Amino acid sequence: MQTRSVAILLALLVAGGLTTGARAAIPADHQAQLLLRVLAYDHLLVERARGEVTVAVLARANHAESETWGGALFAALSILDHQMSVAGLPIRVVAISAPDVAIAEAALERHRVAAVYICPGWSDQTAALAQATRRLSALSFVGSDPKARDGPSIGLVQRGNRPVIVVNLPAVVAEGARLDAGLLTVAEVRR
Amino acid sequence: MRNPSRTRHAVVVLLLWVLCFVIECAADVPPATAADFDSAADSSDVRLQPIESISLESLLKREIRGGETGSYGLRLAEFQAESELHGYLSADINGSSRGQVSTFDLHHAVLFARADFFDRIIPEIALEWEHAGTEFYAPYAQVDLRTSNALILRIGSFVAPVGAFNEYQYPDFLRKTMLMPIAMREIVPALWSEVGVQARGKFSDALGRGFNYAVFTSNGLEQSDPDPKDGVVPEGGSIRDMRKHARDQANANKAFGGRLGATVSRGLDIGLSSYHGAYTTDGKRDLTLFGSDLTFQLEEFTLRIEAAAARQEVTGGLLDKRGGYLLLARRIRPSFEPYVQLENVHLEGLSNPVRRRVVGGAVYYPFPEEAPYAMLKFEGVWTRYGASDSFGQALAQLTIGF
DSSP, X not given: OHHHHHHHHHHHHHHHHXXXXXXXXXXXXXXXXXXXXXXXXXXXXXXXXXXXXXXXXXXXXXXXXXXXXXXHHHHHHHXXXXXXXXXXXXXXXXXXXXXXXXXXXXXXXXXXXXEEEEOTTOGGGHHHHHHHHHHHTOEEEESSOOOXXXXXXXXXXXXXXXXXXXXXXXXXXXXXXXXXXXXXXXXXXXX | OOOHHHHHHHHHHHHHHHHHHHHHHHHOOOOOXXXXXXXXOOOOOOOOXXXXXXXXXXXXXXXXXXXXXXXXXXXXXXXXXXXXXXXXXXXXXXXXXXXXXXXXXXXXXEXXXXXXXXXXXXXXXXXXXXXXXXXXXXXXXEEEEEEEXXXXXXXXXXXXXXXXXXXXXXXXXXXXXXXXXXXXXXXXXXXXXXXXXXXXXXXXXXXXXXXXXXXXXXXXXXXOOSOTTSSOOOOSOOSGGGOOOOSXXXXXXXXXXXXXXXXXXXXXXXXXXXXXXXXXXXXXXEEEEEEEEEEEEETTEEEEEEXXXXXXXXXXXXXXXXXXXXXXXXOSBTTEEXXXXXXXXXXXXXXXXXXXXXXEEEEEOSSTTTOTTEEEEEEEEEEEETTTEEEEEEEEEEEEEO
């Protein structure tokens, strides 16, 4: 009997390890807080926001992981937008699910977004998406390391046990933002 | 009749169910609904809390790290604290001598850890394992708070700034000889650390000439009382055995000491030191130390003279302990430095108070440029107690600071 209990417990632990060990990411509610907090360091946010800070959560249509992430982050941001302000402005959160960059860009433009969180599932469209966010002056965030200079601006990365903000400085400038030095001192900056 | 095994199994299953429930709740992600997408959320609430009221640092930190890797060291790494780790090793071969058989001895294995926060806060700690780890202690663990070159506050357990040898010459990789001078063993008992507070600093001109000082107050040296209830307070004991008095527990008397030094010209340093404090557990007997030192180092030549004296109160009088040494060394080649050291001490209270010693040897630096703190020392020692009782010893040591 004891052997069976131990076996069940081990099986559960192994199964848990297999399902949760695939990728370590900052939890969605924590990413939502970090995203808004980082926006507060943008000296040009008020100019780009035009009365309210619109944050878009961009998921890839028909991409399960992308839509799951998008749903989680949208839910987390939606809680905060009723409670918080950024740079004295109210926050508006929109969720966008698009199959390609053209449709995504049109939706982002329609909502006049100041920031966009790009969910997983867009890796084959990174450069095109970056061109779109730069045209729209929307500061782009991802939940991974934005390694390429022509990629997204801000990565919210779980490194070991700690959350790390990775700033892709050329992309930040290209997207029309100017981040305060206070953020750059605590972030990993790619120049 | 209840079956204990079945009950236990039911409890395990219940716990597993609760565990699974908790995991499921934690992992539960609100599904994205059709209404969510491409729709704007209403934000009509006018009483909004600024996101700026949440510090970014707090978002990047967490207090409780259940079920994660690492411990306190990892937390410091996460805070991006930068530190340095150094150390030294000394492996000796001691020839037989009076009362000693020949032996190999991993004399010192020492780690130093330090950090430097914007040149203002400098913590440093030393951990020493002597004789292959059979004796362990922390020679110092201190924090320097630097306001300027003229004033540095040192707090914690620090090497007592009395004399030159104790503070600057004790580690094997910094000194020439293997054996420390008798006076620096029995009168200013290196390595001697104190727990307290110290102020130090220097005033110097562009050529490096000037004054330096270090003054401290601390718990002081104390002769331990093996049986505090017998009504007998020990006195007149070995000064060396009074070290490692980490906390005042018998009396609250504090000791004072320090060194005033001067760099007279390039390579010439002189200093005067003093120390005063009660050394018995009842606080009624005082110990006073005086020291003077001179170091002349020019090119490859080193001359060091250091003298020390102790006035140790005992019932009905004073014990007079005094002595010193003279060291001459010359690095005749980058890899070879012979030396000679002459010593003379008078330790009142011992049956044979007068001791003289001649130490001669050479330091070989196998890699004088690449590893200047790697040294191989060969030493011969001739010691005489009183007028005619003499004996010798041969020693060798490999030491490396890293």
